[in-house]
Amino acid sequence: MNDGLTPVRLPANQPPRFYRGGAAIAALRGDEPKEFGPEDWVASCTTLHGERADGLTTLPDGTLLRDAVASAPGNWLGDAHVRAYGADTALLVKLLDAGQRLPVHCHPSDEFAAAHYGSRYGKTEAWIVVGAEEGSTVHIGFAEDRDADTVADWVARQDSAAMLEALNPVRVSTGDTVFVPAGVPHAIGAGIFIVELQQPTDLSVTLEWQGFLDDEAGAHLGIGFEKALGCVDRHGWAHRLDELVHRGPATGDLLDQPDFFRAERLTGGAALDASFGVLVVLDGTGVLHTEKAGDIPLEKGDTFAVPHAAGESTVDGDVAAIRCRPPVS
Structure with missing residues (x-):
């Protein structure tokens, strides 16, 4: 499992x-x-x-x-x-x-x-x-x-x-x-x-x-x-x-409803804290460099479940994605 x-x-x-x-x-x-x-x-x-x-x-x-x-x-x-x-x-x-x-x-x-x-x-x-x-x-x-x-x-x-x-x-x-x-x-x-x-x-x-x-x-x-x-x-x-x-478009925080959910629009260079997240890759290709789980290739159409244990991460490449997260705990 x-x-x-x-x-x-x-x-x-x-x-x-x-x-x-x-x-x-x-x-x-x-x-x-x-x-x-x-x-x-x-x-x-x-x-x-x-x-x-x-x-x-x-x-x-x-x-x-x-x-x-x-x-x-x-x-x-x-x-x-x-x-x-x-x-x-x-x-x-x-x-x-x-x-x-x-x-x-x-x-x-x-x-x-x-x-x-x-x-x-x-x-x-x-x-x-x-x-x-x-x-x-x-x-x-x-x-x-x-x-x-x-x-x-x-x-x-x-x-x-x-x-x-x-x-x-x-x-x-x-x-x-x-x-x-x-x-x-x-x-x-x-x-x-x-x-x-x-x-x-x-x-x-x-x-x-x-x-x-x-x-x-x-x-x-x-x-x-x-x-x-x-x-x-x-x-x-x-x-x-x-x-x-x-109205958009925008990078960074898209939704910040801490009692319900949060979302960010990501491009190359984004730095992410450790968190459970759902990643939706909308365009391009890139790499998610994670602190504890290595490098994860990203491609348009990919969706990922990212565990908290993967640690902090950065996004590299000509890529556009959305990270969705749970409410603040």
């Missing part, structure tokens, strides 16, 4: 999803595209909701990453992280390529998830836009305050037009980042390719489920909409979108 001493190059991990996409993931990795392969769950110790194994990352030696981390948590995660979170990466990273508009949905907070879904984590998330067709749009947060009865009525009637119109449309371009706190309703538009960081669950309350999901139960995850809609942030966001959307 992998002992968590050396960075591990990861194969693609594309569990079945209900929407189309994935061409950009295939192009990045040099793979054949799948019609319904819009998400690559990178270094995942998280399963699809209600599933036993779908979503989990299998390492090249056949071991589940989840099991490898459990067998050597200090090596993989560092002692401070283990004290705070146990043998749990506390992070899920995805490559997400939307081949169609996603439905209007939101995610529960930690408190709501604990009370109603028996989960330690809710699902705050963030998107780093790494590719976008011209005019690409996300819809995020209600533009103005909405009362509970109005939202419940939209959901009961499955009024997609009303739900989408109530959200703030935001044009995005490569390099932008979007922070999505738990509860904030949102929909990603077609033609957008993102690196997504999120808390490690698959909990989504799908307000606009008709035409996307097989049944209503999958939309509220079995607790009924009367309860599930209690997780929706109904506040207006039109005048504070700058809290959510940040």
Whole structure:
């Protein structure tokens, strides 16, 4: 079993999803595209909701990453992280390529998830836009305050037009980042390719489920909409979108949400502290020089799980990458 001493190059991990996409993931990795392969769950110790194994990352030696981390948590995660979170990466990273508009949905907070879904984590998330067709749009947060009865009525009637119109449309371009706190309703538009960081669950309350999901139960995850809609942030966001959307491109820190996750854009010359991290190589070639695990070649399309035990490192070469990290411990 992998002992968590050396960075591990990861194969693609594309569990079945209900929407189309994935061409950009295939192009990045040099793979054949799948019609319904819009998400690559990178270094995942998280399963699809209600599933036993779908979503989990299998390492090249056949071991589940989840099991490898459990067998050597200090090596993989560092002692401070283990004290705070146990043998749990506390992070899920995805490559997400939307081949169609996603439905209007939101995610529960930690408190709501604990009370109603028996989960330690809710699902705050963030998107780093790494590719976008011209005019690409996300819809995020209600533009103005909405009362509970109005939202419940939209959901009961499955009024997609009303739900989408109530959200703030935001044009995005490569390099932008979007922070999505738990509860904030949102929909990603077609033609957008993102690196997504999120808390490690698959909990989504799908307000606009008709035409996307097989049944209503999958939309509220079995607790009924009367309860599930209690997780929706109904506040207006039109005048504070700058809290959510940040324009790029940039190097260095892209996301610094210490309670949830962190991300940096790396180029040659970057110096990195010791940390568990998920590395996504977006372009070029280079080398990750690690303090304790030697030199690791980097190439466009590579994804790595980098253990804390590899030590400090530097990046060399004409390469562009994103390092994703768990919350601060």
